[in-house]
Amino acid sequence: MNEIDMNKVDMTAENAWEGRYQNGTTSWDRNGVNPLFHDWVVATLASDAKILIPGCGHGHEVIELSRLGFNVTGIDIAPTPVAQMQHELETEGLQASIIQVDMFTYVAKQPFDAIYEQTSLCAIQPEQRLAYEQKLYSWLKPGGSLYALFMQTDAEGGPPFHCDVSDMKALFPTSRWDWEKARPLQSPHPSGRFELGYRLIKC
Template sequence: MAGPTVEFWQTRFESGNVPWDRGSANPQLEQWIAAGMIGPGTTMLVPGCGRGWEVAALAAHGVHATGVDYASGAIDACARLLQSQGLAAELFQADVLDWQPAAPVDAVYEQTCLCALHPDHWRAYADQLRAWIRPGGRLFALFVQAIAEESGQGFVKGPPYHCDIHAMRALFPARDWEWPAPPYPRLASNPAFQELAVVLTRKG
């Protein structure tokens, strides 16, 4: 399998070498919640949930949240965070390329999973997202902009892998997804990269 292995991610969580972890939920998620775009009772998946800050933020707002991660260290950390805050959510240690929820959900929060997968697996992951989300449901995406000199020379560098907007349009085509008009908010949430905030609606 191209890209990082489960052992790679497990070692990161065991050693605490998780530089992408800000120690709180992404501010953009909080903005979407505050704007009423994600309300109580929503069923929502967080693939690549890591230590679970977004899972906890969603659960705290009455969302029926489910966290999925490749590494047991991430799931264990997420479970501890939820317990410490008196919150509940479903958690699964699984490969997102194989895993399926019991039923389609209202929404998915996609921030750290796509950019952690080698681009060879993006098509399969995008198909998974479409299968997970019910018609009319939404994909709350933060597409990582990690442009590197090597990328300009044809190398595939990551993780995080650069989620070029043209590649995203190909992964989530207009025949299957309703795209909002640009420009999209560009978030400087990490010194090493930025993110484009895009909310897609799944067509029937």
């Protein structure tokens, strides 16, 4: 189902992101699923897991999870990728919950088992990060997994904004999140940069 709640859309952010989609200036888009997605995320999900993908854009991972039979929700502020994703789902006869909404106002009807965060945190203004961490925390069940890809640019400004690991450790404190001990995955990004993949468990 494609829901639109116009009271819950920040028009400035919507216009900025919508403009990029309409102009085709979407250098972040892989035109497919992240190559790490199956081994890193899908392989660890229970078959009845409910998964949220915030800032999902064209939603390649949303569509793939739906193909695999998972209960998946994708949210994004921009109408164009939401409509394209909906069209693709309908064409393939797939089910997913697709919502055009500002994620800062999105309230989950029920908490999720897992969240896949790919290139959304680095897309928002750094002063919005704390509010985003609070939303991520609120959307997950206790014990739920946040698969987070932290963008590495080592540059000033953005988007994408650099997600320094020490800043991420402060943003996702161990009082609220268990950081998996494994070394982070390195995910090459289509823009030529790379992301570091960490699995965090909500305490």
